[in-house]
Amino acid sequence: MPANRAFSYGNKRDQPDRNTILYSKENYLKTKIMSHPLLLHCTHGKDDAERAILPFIVGNVAVTADQKATIFLTIEGVWLATKGYAEEVKKEGFTPLKEILNSFIANGGKLWACGACTKPRGITDADLIEGAKIVTAANLVEVLVSGAVSCTV
Numbered sequence: 001m002p003a004n005r006a007f008s009y010g011n012k013r014d015q016p017d018r019n020t021i022l023y024s025k026e027n028y029l030k031t032k033i034m035s036h037p038l039l040l041h042c043t044h045g046k047d048d049a050e051r052a053i054l055p056f057i058v059g060n061v062a063v064t065a066d067q068k069a070t071i072f073l074t075i076e077g078v079w080l081a082t083k084g085y086a087e088e089v090k091k092e093g094f095t096p097l098k099e100i101l102n103s104f105i106a107n108g109g110k111l112w113a114c115g116a117c118t119k120p121r122g123i124t125d126a127d128l129i130e131g132a133k134i135v136t137a138a139n140l141v142e143v144l145v146s147g148a149v150s151c152t153v
Helices: 016-031 048-064 075-081 097-106 115-123 135-145
Strands: 037-041 069-072 110-113 133-137 149-152
Touching: 037 048, 037 135, 048 069, 048 075, 048 097, 069 075, 075 110, 075 115, 097 110, 110 115, 110 135, 115 133
Parallel strands: 037 069, 037 149, 069 110, 110 133
Antiparallel strands: none
């Protein structure tokens, strides 16, 4: 290996240089990890504005980077999919949820509300904002077994 190399793997001449390794890792991230859609889980609404907002921040970053993303709302989080609710979810130091949610949907993000959670709360399709959908456990399982990366923020 040339003496002027900034990084080496010892005396083995057949080892690739650092830039080749980093390039390979970058390609791996783009072709393997970044090719899988994201499934973000949100369980909170007004009860904890910060925890309600964070999945939408992550989701919005993903969709604005052309990464497929779905936010799956459960428990009190299902209220976020209803008309007028997101306007009331605010936390000092954070962009209001309504702005982030609108951007997420406008950029192709999917917003799913758990059917098992919406039913006891009396939430129906008529109550949902544009771009939101009530789904079943089967929809969730289908996305997960298809390779989605699941994350609870």
